[in-house]
Each structure stands twice: as structure tokens, then as C-alpha cells.
Amino acid sequence: MANVHVTIDDRALEVPEGSTILEAARQNDIHIPTLCYLKELDPRASFRMCIVEVEGARTFMPSCATKVREGMVVHTNTDAVRAKRKLTLELIMAHHPVDCHHCLRIGNTKEQDLDLWFCEMCFFCDCVRDGICELQALNREYHVDQLPFTIEGDRYEEDCSLGSVTRNPDKCIKCRRCVDVCNDIQTVHNLAYIGRGRQARVASALDKPMAESPCVRCGRCVDVCPTGAVYMQEHIDDMLDDAHAYGTHTVGMVSSSILPDLEKLCHLESGSLDIHRVIAGLVKEGVDCVVSEEQVIGENQALAEDLIEQADGVAIISNSFAVKNFVHEYFADIEDKVSFYPSVQQTFTDLAKRKLAAEFGWDADSVKTVVFTAGNENGAEAHELGSADFSMNAREVYRTFKRTGVDLGRIKPTDALKQTRDVARTFGAATAPVAFNFEKAPETMRIAGKKVAIAHNLGQCRALLEGVKEGTNEFDVIRLCA
Ligand code: SF4
Ligand code: SF4
Ligand code: SF4
Ligand code: FES
Known part of the structure; x- marks a missing residue:
């Protein structure tokens, strides 16, 4: 693709023709705030947080939806642009609950009195997104510390x-x-x-x-x-009650998927948090032993491989709770063609209550399992199928740590390795899980002479299942993930 020449914030740049101003800026580490934009979805351009000044244009332009042109001169952060963005935020906040803005703890009970944005002392902020909310972050960036408008x-x-x-x-x-x-x-x-x-x-x-x-x-x-x-x-209190209950043995599994959110919440540099620090923190928290998801995946993958070997014709396999619901809702007529095997979470709970309990001499009924993951599907599965006693996300882990003073920035990862040494012997080898993506087409590959398709979202699952239904499927193995 040809390049065009543009100037953004006085920097002369050469960027691919057809890119938006936002893409061109991001490729060159120039910050433009966004709110409705998500790079994988078509731009909606509803809020215009991403507006910029383009020389020669009569109005501010939404950078997420405006393509670069040869010779274009763009200013991303002028006083006028910043003032307009701040006004946009104030208007959004005019009808928004201000749970994260005021705090009973410091006696600041008036909603209009928003001096304290983020209290490091507090772990009871009302909003589940406090600390990882894009709107809150923008309000801080633009100093929206008063509410000039109220919309009933x-x-x-x-x-x-x-x-x-x-x-x-x-x-x-x-x-x-x-x-x-x-x-x-x-x-x-x-x-x-x-x-x-x-x-x-x-x-x-x-x-x-x-x-x-x-x-x-x-x-x-x-x-x-x-x-x-x-x-x-969230189930933070119930989990802590169980972790500290007499006679209960709490076993946790941590997925590395929670690390990015935990880093954000703990103000740590991206990529700096080691999973073993989190494991050490959870052990301090009263969880009796903790393993990483990677230690369980091998065991889980063996179940999948058995299904592939046993398949007569195309092997359609899935261990996803949401896929199971999806197939039941939309493909009930070919539901029996899909072989469901336990999720990693179910495999973990099974291993913990059976193998691990036996190894440590615990009564299986005394074992409570808790999965720490960013996978929301896990929470729903735990709630509906009981595949784990609890499933907690990064924010719940963060709040748990705050209550008892665990500092992830300082905890020694070696503590965790010592604590989990016995567990590591019980669980299988590591294999990376499939990540969700926004693509329309499934991933395809060839393994041991077989044509394999992996769906990374439900739209891809739909396309593959329609192929099976209509007799146009060309794959030997289909793995469905949500
Ligand atoms: S629920 Fe969340 S994602 Fe959906 S429209 Fe509202 S703010 Fe946006
Ligand atoms: S954290 Fe975000 S969603 Fe929650 S109250 Fe604050 S601004 Fe609103
Ligand atoms: S995207 Fe949300 S509403 Fe839609 S199926 Fe998934 S959980 Fe349900
Ligand atoms: S990010 Fe919302 S209009 Fe561009």
C-alpha cells in the first residue's frame, strides 16, 4: 500500500494511505484519547472524544473516523480541543452515577464535591470498574473534578x-x-x-x-x-470466608490472563508482574495452595486429544460453557455432533478434589476451589455448573490484596514456588489456551495430516457449524471456543 505524508503535532510523518488519523497517530506514539472506539470494531464516532484540529477543516474532526490525506496537518492537543473534550466528559457525567468520585470514608458525601478522585486507602469504592474504567481515566486526564451540568x-x-x-x-x-x-x-x-x-x-x-x-x-x-x-x-467475601474457615482447604488456580488488569490496578509497569508473585499473594491471603493454569492445561488437553482420536469422521470438540449454550440455542439439530469435554476450570476442580485431596490426606468435601482469571465465561460456568466454588477476576484479587496489605510490587516470587512445589508434581504440562479475537474467519492449520480449524469467537463457531450442517465442511478437526 502507498504511503502519504502528514504532519501531526509538528512531526512530519509517512503513514499508510487509508489509515485514519487515530491509527496514524498511534503508530507514531502520539496519544489521542478515545472512548467509543475499539480498534477491532467499526468506528461509531458517537462521543467525539478523539477530535483533532485539521488545518483547513471548519470543525473538529473525529480522528477515529477521518482518513489521512496527502499533506494533511493535524493538531491533536490544542487548548480548544482539550476544552471540547472536557465538555464532552462533563456532559456524559451529567447523568452518570458518581460512585467512584465521592467517598464516605473521608466525609465527602456531596456528589458535587469531587475533589478526591482515587483514594489509595480505600477498598470499598462502590463501582466494580473503579481503577480500570476508561471513563474514570479520561475524567482524571481532563481534570473533570466538578459537575457543572446535571441532567435528570x-x-x-x-x-x-x-x-x-x-x-x-x-x-x-x-x-x-x-x-x-x-x-x-x-x-x-x-x-x-x-x-x-x-x-x-x-x-x-x-x-x-x-x-x-x-x-x-x-x-x-x-x-x-x-x-x-x-x-x-463478585464473590470476594464468600471466597475469603471459605479461605479462612476452619477445616476448609482452599485450592486456587491462577491464569496469566489476569496479569494485565492487575498491573493496571496496582500501577505496575505493563509486563512486569510475574504470575508467581500473584500466587505468593494468594497463599498469604489464606488460599492453602495455588497452581498456575499452565499446570492444568496439559491434563485438560489430553481429554481433547482422546476425543479427536475416537472421532468417527469430523471431530468437533469444545470445552467452552458459552459454546455449549450457543450450540444448544442455535444448532440444536446438530448438538449431538459436538463433543464437549470439561473446561480447564472443571479439570482443575476435579484434580484438586480428587488427586490433590488424596495426596494431602484431605477430605474431598473440605476442598474449595477458586479460579483467578480474566475469563468471564469461567464466572458464569462456576455459578451455573459449580465447576469451581468461586471464579474471581483481577479486580477481586486486587481488592482482596488491599484488605490484607499484600503488595504485589514487593512480594518475593520465590515464596510461591516453594509453596506450590508439591502441587506442580500432580498437574500436567503447560499449553497455552485459545484467546478470543474479533476476526471473521477461524484460524486454520494442519496437524499430523489433519485439517484443523479453531474458532476464536462465536461468529466463527457459527460459520464452521453452518458448514457442517450444510455439508460443506472441509475440516477433520474443529475446535470451538467463545
Ligand atoms: S453497556 Fe457498556 S459497552 Fe454497552 S453501550 Fe453501555 S457503556 Fe457501552
Ligand atoms: S468507575 Fe467508571 S463506571 Fe464506575 S462510577 Fe466511576 S466513571 Fe462511572
Ligand atoms: S456478549 Fe454479553 S449479552 Fe451477548 S451473549 Fe455474550 S454475555 Fe450475553
Ligand atoms: S473514539 Fe469516539 S468518536 Fe472517535
Whole structure:
């Protein structure tokens, strides 16, 4: 592709033709804030947080939706641009609950009195996204510390009906990311944008509670939501009660998927947190022994390989809770062609309650399992199938550590290796799990002469299953992930 010449913030740059101003800036480490934009989804350009000044243009341009042109001169951070972005945030906050802005602990109970943004002392902030919220981060960046506007409007009940994926419409800023991911990528079509003007909001199918909707509990809407409007229900107190209960043996499994969020929450440099520090922290927290997910995956993969070997014809395999729900909802007629094997979480719980309990001489009923992962699907599976006693995300781990003063920046990783030495003997070899992506086409490869397709999202699962249904499938092995 040809390049074009542009100037961004006085830097002469050569960038690929067809890129947006935002892409060109990011490729060159120039910061432009965004709110509705997600690089994998089509730009909605709803909030215009990403506006820039383009010389010769009569208005500010949304950088996420404006393509570069030869000779274009762009200013990303002028006073006028910053003032407009701040106004945008103030207008968003005019009808937004301010749970993370005021704090009873310091006697600051007036919603208009927003001097304290982020209290390092506190672990009881009301909002589940406190510390990892994109809106909160932008408010800090733009010093939105007063609320000049207030917009009265309807308030809605939280929808906790699933016990896992939970929606809080009052914290929704209507960026539509969840709608796009649920419809365009996952093809579940559960979420929709309904109503007009101030009444506009995101609702689940037929505006029914989530538990009565076709939601398959993949949790991808939680992943993309920039605020606390969709989240996984937390179980921090119950987990701690069990971890400290007399006669209970709590066994944890940590996935490295929680590390990026934990680093953000703990203000650590990206890539600096070692999983063994987290393991050490959890052991200090009262979890009797902790393993990493990598120690269990080998055992789990063996189950998958057995299924492939035993398959008569195409082997369609999955260990995903959300895929199981998806197949049941949309492909009930070929449900029996899909071989489901236990998730890594189920395998871990089985190993912990059976092998590990026997090894340590514990009664299997006294063993409680807790999985620490960013995978939201795990939380839903634990809640509905009991495949683990608890599944906790990075924020829950962070808040647990804050309560008891575990400092991940200082804890010695070697402590953890010593603590888990016995466990490492019991569990299998490490194999990386499949990561979700936003692509339309599945990943394909050839292994031992077999044509293999791996779906990294439910849209890809749909395409592969339709091929099976219509008789056009060309693969010997299909692995379905959500
Ligand atoms: S969603 Fe974000 S900005 Fe809103 S209360 Fe929660 S942390 Fe604060
Ligand atoms: S959990 Fe998945 S299926 Fe359910 S609403 Fe969110 S994206 Fe859609
Ligand atoms: S629920 Fe979250 S992702 Fe969905 S529109 Fe609202 S803010 Fe955006
Ligand atoms: S990020 Fe560009 S308009 Fe929202």
C-alpha cells in the first residue's frame, strides 16, 4: 500500500494511505484519547472524544473516523480541543452515577464535591470498574473534578438475574461496543440499542431480564464495556470466608490472563508482574495452595486429544460453557455432533478434589476451589455448573490484596514456588489456551495430516457449524471456543 505524508503535532510523518488519523497517530506514539472506539470494531464516532484540529477543516474532526490525506496537518492537543473534550466528559457525567468520585470514608458525601478522585486507602469504592474504567481515566486526564451540568432522567434497576453477567444501565454511556460485539462478532444478537433521545438505552432481547434472554454468558460484552455498566458479579467475601474457615482447604488456580488488569490496578509497569508473585499473594491471603493454569492445561488437553482420536469422521470438540449454550440455542439439530469435554476450570476442580485431596490426606468435601482469571465465561460456568466454588477476576484479587496489605510490587516470587512445589508434581504440562479475537474467519492449520480449524469467537463457531450442517465442511478437526 502507498504511503502519504502528514504532519501531526509538528512531526512530519509517512503513514499508510487509508489509515485514519487515530491509527496514524498511534503508530507514531502520539496519544489521542478515545472512548467509543475499539480498534477491532467499526468506528461509531458517537462521543467525539478523539477530535483533532485539521488545518483547513471548519470543525473538529473525529480522528477515529477521518482518513489521512496527502499533506494533511493535524493538531491533536490544542487548548480548544482539550476544552471540547472536557465538555464532552462533563456532559456524559451529567447523568452518570458518581460512585467512584465521592467517598464516605473521608466525609465527602456531596456528589458535587469531587475533589478526591482515587483514594489509595480505600477498598470499598462502590463501582466494580473503579481503577480500570476508561471513563474514570479520561475524567482524571481532563481534570473533570466538578459537575457543572446535571441532567435528570430515568434510573434503571441493575439486572442481576443471571448471577454472573450483570447489567447496570445507569452506568451505560451508550457507546454501543457491547451491542456490536454481541451482534457482529458473537452473532448471539441478544443486545440492542432501543428507544430515542434521552430514553435510548441498551437492552437485552425483547427488553427481558438477562436470565430470560438468549444470552449464552460468553462475557464478551463485559470485556469491551469501558465503564461499570456490564460486569461479572463478585464473590470476594464468600471466597475469603471459605479461605479462612476452619477445616476448609482452599485450592486456587491462577491464569496469566489476569496479569494485565492487575498491573493496571496496582500501577505496575505493563509486563512486569510475574504470575508467581500473584500466587505468593494468594497463599498469604489464606488460599492453602495455588497452581498456575499452565499446570492444568496439559491434563485438560489430553481429554481433547482422546476425543479427536475416537472421532468417527469430523471431530468437533469444545470445552467452552458459552459454546455449549450457543450450540444448544442455535444448532440444536446438530448438538449431538459436538463433543464437549470439561473446561480447564472443571479439570482443575476435579484434580484438586480428587488427586490433590488424596495426596494431602484431605477430605474431598473440605476442598474449595477458586479460579483467578480474566475469563468471564469461567464466572458464569462456576455459578451455573459449580465447576469451581468461586471464579474471581483481577479486580477481586486486587481488592482482596488491599484488605490484607499484600503488595504485589514487593512480594518475593520465590515464596510461591516453594509453596506450590508439591502441587506442580500432580498437574500436567503447560499449553497455552485459545484467546478470543474479533476476526471473521477461524484460524486454520494442519496437524499430523489433519485439517484443523479453531474458532476464536462465536461468529466463527457459527460459520464452521453452518458448514457442517450444510455439508460443506472441509475440516477433520474443529475446535470451538467463545
Ligand atoms: S463506571 Fe467508571 S466513571 Fe462511572 S462510577 Fe464506575 S468507575 Fe466511576
Ligand atoms: S454475555 Fe455474550 S451473549 Fe450475553 S449479552 Fe454479553 S456478549 Fe451477548
Ligand atoms: S453497556 Fe457498556 S459497552 Fe454497552 S453501550 Fe453501555 S457503556 Fe457501552
Ligand atoms: S473514539 Fe472517535 S468518536 Fe469516539
